[in-house]
Amino acid sequence: MTRLAARRLAAVACCTTLVTSGCAFDGLNSLPLPGTVGTGADAITYHVEIANVGTLESNSPVMVGDVVVGAVRTMAVDNWRAAVEVSVQPDAVVPANAVATVGQTSLLGSMHLALDPPVGQEPTGQLPAGSTIPLTKTSTYPSTEQTLSSLSVVVNGGGLTHIGDIIHNFNAALDGRQVQVRDLLTRMNNVVGLLDNQHDNIIASISSLNRLAETFADQRPVLTSALDRIPQALEVLNAQRPRITTALEKLGGFSDTATQLINDSHADIVGNLKNLEPTVKALADVGPDLVTALSYLPTYPYTQDFIDRGIRGDYMNQFIVFDFTIPRLKSGILLGTRWGEPGASMVPAPGDPWYSTYTRDPLQAPLTPLPTEVATIPFDPPSDSATPAGGVEAPTEGGN
Template sequence: MNRFRRTAVVAGVVATATFVAGCDFSVYSLPLPGGAKIKGPSYTVTAEFTDVLDLVPKSSVKVDDVTVGTVEKVWLEGFTAKVRLRLPKSVDLPDNARATIRQTSLLGEKFVSLAPPTGSEKPHGKLDNGELIPLSRTTSNVEVEEVLAALSLLLNGGGVAQLQIITQELNKALTGNEPAIRSVLTQLNTFVGTLDANKQRIVEAIKAVDALAKKLNAQKTTLATAIDSLPKSISTLDKQRAALVKTLQALAKLGNTATRVITASQKDLVANLQSLYPVLTKLAEAGENLPKSLELLLTYPFPDAAADAVQGDFTNLNITLDVNTQKALQGLLKLNLPTVGPTALPTGKISLPLHNTPQFPQSSGLPPLPLPTGTATSCVTGLGLPVCTPTLNRSGFDPELAKVLMPGVAK
């Protein structure tokens, strides 16, 4: 009887295995718990992940922690894991939605969470059938295994064993130094606050340094040429070092001498400058009058404009010279002559009629001094001088008369 039962059980198992092998059967086709059952129209979206952890098909797809879809397929392309999600048409997500693999609890199952973008990025568009959520918009939460592995590294060979020693040494270093440490912290706070207040200036300085670096980079060839020629220049300066030292020593000696001279003559220099100040002031006040007065110097006794007043080749000129001998001698010789009678020294008059004087040259420059020609008659009375009537020819004045009338011209 037992043998018959064992044979029946084996036959049943073989029949079941044959049935399963002959059908296209998958465990995933069985009604397993997980994602929501979608009724009505739906669409699929593919998401890329660097690591899907232990996410499996039939896992849930949630929006705002509400299950709305299911994971259809998980596969690998190169080094990127891809997950195909099926969502109902009623789920409205933006085109730039983000996907995250999360856990229901610490040791719970994995699921895919879909959400609009956060932060400065604004939602736009609409997520539609067949679209792809790239790696830039997908993330995976940290696994418990990863946390425990990191903790094991810290506990086994990390710094936990040395925490007591570190704490003891910190206590020794800080005990009795509380005021100094408090001062350091205060200064550090002030320093950080100053940096924060000048953040804009620091940014501008960095930008200026960046602009300078760009300009230097643009002049890289010129700078390289200058650097290449710098050794030759330094060599030349090294050869001329002795001469430069002598020059600097001589310059230092000159500076000391000049300082000594200026110090010694300081009072005289200041006095000379003070005496010169009124003269310069009057010269400045003279303005344009001084250069205009100098125009007569080169054409004495005629003004510069006399050449424009004469038409033709010749001109006639009469000169009457009134002389007060006493005042002239007092003015030139600084003599205080006594007065005898009505006048100490008689006065006289010289009348010089000049004829056939050559015309001044018509030019833009200063005309030369004209020399009168013809005859001149002088009549002097009461001067105690011999009466004379010199005769002038076309070569100029009589020398003796010229000395009396125009001593500067006669010379």
């Protein structure tokens, strides 16, 4: 009876194991082992995608800050990568910026999965339950076997045996050239220092080149169309090459003719410019008044200041009387001209054709009438009695 009861108990245990394992059995290591951390009913579950798990197995420890806080539960293959499910204690804090790393506890120790922040960064926040750490945030340290195999490749089939030859050849190359090498190292140090001082400008230049490349990338259809049209444009230029050559030759002849013309007319041009000097000077003299007149002309008969201050709106009522009678014109607009005062002597203004000869040619000057009364010329009486009282020396008897 005892043996029968033991057999029944063993059958029940096997059925229970098959049911709990989903009708599949991957060995005892696939089942939760007694005493494993983070496998309770209240444990928090995370999912990790790893490219290479190495010798990592289920029930391997999960560590946060070198402290075991959970265990690896199940591992499966999904799209040529390992999908690992881990569970940690409910009071364990997994950083939100955690990265998963498969490592080895010691040289001959077991494998573990570390959930720590990246090197050089502080842990921030807490990773929500059920989150997945993607493949880009996971890595695997080389195992002891991989390290030993790589070392054996370097020692046996690598270039480690040639280090002596390399050092010997290096010493032979530098022998007697210490000064040149030192100078070279000094210059390299200066160049590196200059580059380090200009790293902000270099970064700005690279950023500008990046923006320029982005602009070119955005204008790719336009550039492609332009490059497609360039061969056709070159064919047109090639077909028009004789005409372009003839035009350039004609242009050279025209340039020679223009040069000869300028050389021959140099004196005349200088004379004309000198003759224009009075006109230009007169315009410069009346420049301020001309500006005032031009500013007053569009707003006649009012000034712009009066319009800005006196007229409040876009129009105004006004009653104007224009007097165009001959007496009014003579006393107003025509005053100072031959039409306003017939027979008036006109003084030429600067710029008039006869201005240069007005005061220099006495034959063209008007005759001034003699005054009606002429004063006598005063003079002192002579000291001797030979001179008469009229101020005129009397002629002698023998005079002509």
